[in-house]
Amino acid sequence: MLKSLTQHRLSGLALLAIIILLVPAFLNNPFQYDMATLVLIYATTVVGLNLLVGYAGQISLGHAGFFGMGAYFSAVMTSRFDWSPVPTLILGAALVGLVAYIVGRPILRLKGYYLGMATLAMGFIIYITLNNEGWLTGGPDGMPVPGLSIFGWELSTFNTYSFLGMEISGSLAWYWLMGVMLILGVWIAQNLIDSPIGRALRSVHGSEVAASVVGVDTPKFKNLVFVVSAIYASLMGSLYAHFQGFITPESAGFMESIIFVTMVVLGGMGSTLGVIFGAALLTLLPQLLADFHDYEMMMFGLILMLTMIFMPKGLLPTTQAFIRKKLHKKAEDKA
Amino acid sequence: MFSEFLQYLFTGITIGATYALIALGFTLIYNASHVINFAQGEFLMIGGMATVSLIGLGFPLPVAMVGAILLAALMGIALQRFAIAPAKQADPVTLIIITIGAAIFIRGIAQLVWGRGYHSMPNFSGDVPVRIGGAVVNTQTFWVVGIAAVLVAGLVFFFTKTMIGKAILATSMNKVAARLVGIKTDMVLMLAFLLSAVLGSIAGIIVAPITFTSYDIGIMLGLKGFVAAALGGLGSGMGAIVGGLTLGIVEAMTAGYISSDYKDAAAFGVIILVLFFMPRGLMGARVVERV
Numbered sequence: 001m002l003k004s005l006t007q008h009r010l011s012g013l014a015l016l017a018i019i020i021l022l023v024p025a026f027l028n029n030p031f032q033y034d035m036a037t038l039v040l041i042y043a044t045t046v047v048g049l050n051l052l053v054g055y056a057g058q059i060s061l062g063h064a065g066f067f068g069m070g071a072y073f074s075a076v077m078t079s080r081f082d083w084s085p086v087p088t089l090i091l092g093a094a095l096v097g098l099v100a101y102i103v104g105r106p107i108l109r110l111k112g113y114y115l116g117m118a119t120l121a122m123g124f125i126i127y128i129t130l131n132n133e134g135w136l137t138g139g140p141d142g143m144p145v146p147g148l149s150i151f152g153w154e155l156s157t158f159n160t161y162s163f164l165g166m167e168i169s170g171s172l173a174w175y176w177l178m179g180v181m182l183i184l185g186v187w188i189a190q191n192l193i194d195s196p197i198g199r200a201l202r203s204v205h206g207s208e209v210a211a212s213v214v215g216v217d218t219p220k221f222k223n224l225v226f227v228v229s230a231i232y233a234s235l236m237g238s239l240y241a242h243f244q245g246f247i248t249p250e251s252a253g254f255m256e257s258i259i260f261v262t263m264v265v266l267g268g269m270g271s272t273l274g275v276i277f278g279a280a281l282l283t284l285l286p287q288l289l290a291d292f293h294d295y296e297m298m299m300f301g302l303i304l305m306l307t308m309i310f311m312p313k314g315l316l317p318t319t320q321a322f323i324r325k326k327l328h329k330k331a332e333d334k335a
Numbered sequence: 336m337f338s339e340f341l342q343y344l345f346t347g348i349t350i351g352a353t354y355a356l357i358a359l360g361f362t363l364i365y366n367a368s369h370v371i372n373f374a375q376g377e378f379l380m381i382g383g384m385a386t387v388s389l390i391g392l393g394f395p396l397p398v399a400m401v402g403a404i405l406l407a408a409l410m411g412i413a414l415q416r417f418a419i420a421p422a423k424q425a426d427p428v429t430l431i432i433i434t435i436g437a438a439i440f441i442r443g444i445a446q447l448v449w450g451r452g453y454h455s456m457p458n459f460s461g462d463v464p465v466r467i468g469g470a471v472v473n474t475q476t477f478w479v480v481g482i483a484a485v486l487v488a489g490l491v492f493f494f495t496k497t498m499i500g501k502a503i504l505a506t507s508m509n510k511v512a513a514r515l516v517g518i519k520t521d522m523v524l525m526l527a528f529l530l531s532a533v534l535g536s537i538a539g540i541i542v543a544p545i546t547f548t549s550y551d552i553g554i555m556l557g558l559k560g561f562v563a564a565a566l567g568g569l570g571s572g573m574g575a576i577v578g579g580l581t582l583g584i585v586e587a588m589t590a591g592y593i594s595s596d597y598k599d600a601a602a603f604g605v606i607i608l609v610l611f612f613m614p615r616g617l618m619g620a621r622v623v624e625r626v
Contacts, residue, residue: 107610110614114616309433
């Protein structure tokens with residue numbers, strides 16, 4: 001029974017839903033809820049990025065650019081022009097998707113390090129623009145963002161709400177909302193992976209030439225997944241902005257892009273549950289290291305380096321392989 | 336009008352020569368191991384910071400410089416031995432993250448040792464600028480361009496005339512074949528990192544009097560070096576020099592004529608444009624992809 005459960009393609013989704021439902025039982029203050037919400041936001045972002053990096057095998061070192069564009073579109077439109085948050089973040093995602101579509105075609109012709117270079121450059125241009133256009137974005141100091149109002153409800157981490165007769169704090173409400181977003185995000189990604197599009201993407205990862213020989217329109221599929229991952233980033237960027245209530249250009253910066261890619265690689269490229277794990281780890285790690293004060297940066301670099309050296313395939317796939325080996329050995333011993 | 340242009344040109348060549356040295360460091364390591372070393376900028380930081388602090392301890396400038404270069408060289412070897420060599424079979428993305436982890440680690444140590452402040456280094460020879468055709472030129476410019484030229488000439492000699500240089504070239508062309516003719520490819524990899532670290536630290540030292548130095552200058556300088564290397568074409572020594580100078584001049588002209596806020600954006604814009612039309616940079620090898 002356990003076997004059939006682990007093999008069904010949506011079993012990962014069920015497991016994820018159970019984890020999301022159980023986590024609040026272990027949290028006991030608003031700060032911890034907010035950290036958990038942050039994990040969910042980053043997790044959903046990198047589930048999208050994983051489609052590009054893990055499945056299609058294309059490097060992006062500028063993905064925070066899309067995250068930042070979504071965040072700033074929501075921030076500027078809702079605060080300066082009084083637009084309603086939900087339509088704004090959807091329109092923002094559509095625009096970011098369009099931008100990704102336009103730059104994607106020429107950029108994705110590049111391979112390996114050149115693709116890394118081009119995406120890095122794209123991210124930097126977005127970051128520099130956000131920094132310099134202070135009249136619109138507040139410059140390096142950042143800008144405040146209004147709360148997320150849905151159907152007239154303003155969802156703020158400072159309020160409490162009653163829902164079906166239960167009292168729910170704003171922090172918890174945000175947690176549930178982002179939990180639903182993550183499940184939706186994983187569900188869409190899973191469906192994409194298991195569709196003909198997903199098979200085409202994996203063939204691109206395996207060998208682009210072989211893929212095009214058997215008739216896969218590789219530029220089209222690469223561009224499609226680039227747009228999809230940009231839309232994930234933009235939506236989550238918008239939600240991040242509303243959740244934090246404040247945004248700075250750093251959220252579109254180079255380090256943020258690197259952290260996104262690291263979440264994917266550290267968790268395990270091509271493993272949806274793995275990258276969620278990676279997102280959780282890299283979001284919480286700075287919190288854990290904060291106690292080391294001056295040594296924080298050094299420790300962070302060291303941990304990054306060591307995990308990648310000793311587990312180049314990522315934490316989850318390495319652990320899975322380890323467990324499988326153990327189980328295999330046990331079965332052999334019995335026989 | 337013309338003097339203004341000349342002024343920007345000199346600024347561009349100075350910073351461009353530095354970028355060229357960083358790009359050459361990238362090229363050396365890339366050729367030997369197909370790794371893009373995102374910790375390259377940290378060699379510059381170590382070069383500048385160690386020199387400043389050794390001068391602070393009372394050592395004369397040349398001694399301080401040698402000390403800083405030795406420190407960076409040690410770091411280069413350590414990076415290869417302890418971070419790159421154990422991860423031989425890793426994906427390019429994984430290697431990128433390892434070198435970035437190394438960069439953050441080094442930066443973290445530098446921040447512990449030297450703090451977060453900016454440090455200045457005196458010019459090598461006096462603060463009285465020289466006037467050329469109406470442009471005011473800092474004396475350090477001559478040191479930067481001169482030392483960069485000497486280093487490039489030295490590298491050309493090293494790779495074409497010495498046995499060790501030829502061994503590195505052979506390894507970069509075909510590692511297995513190089514090992515078959517008796518080249519110790521492991522040593523070659525270490526040597527490439529060492530040379531790259533020496534180049535980087537010298538670049539960091541000569542540019543420090545112009546730009547100031549602090550624990551975090553390595554990020555941007557390293558990235559610019561990567562842009563320069565990709566602009567010229569990864570793996571091409573000539574490309575690194577052309578890419579570096581082009582990048583420096585584009586930046587200086589943008590800062591002078593358009594806006595200094597967007598000089599970095601211009602550098603990144605140029606690389607995207609060039610890659611659109613020449614996907615392997617200006618002088619990259621036109622290799623046929625093997626299936």
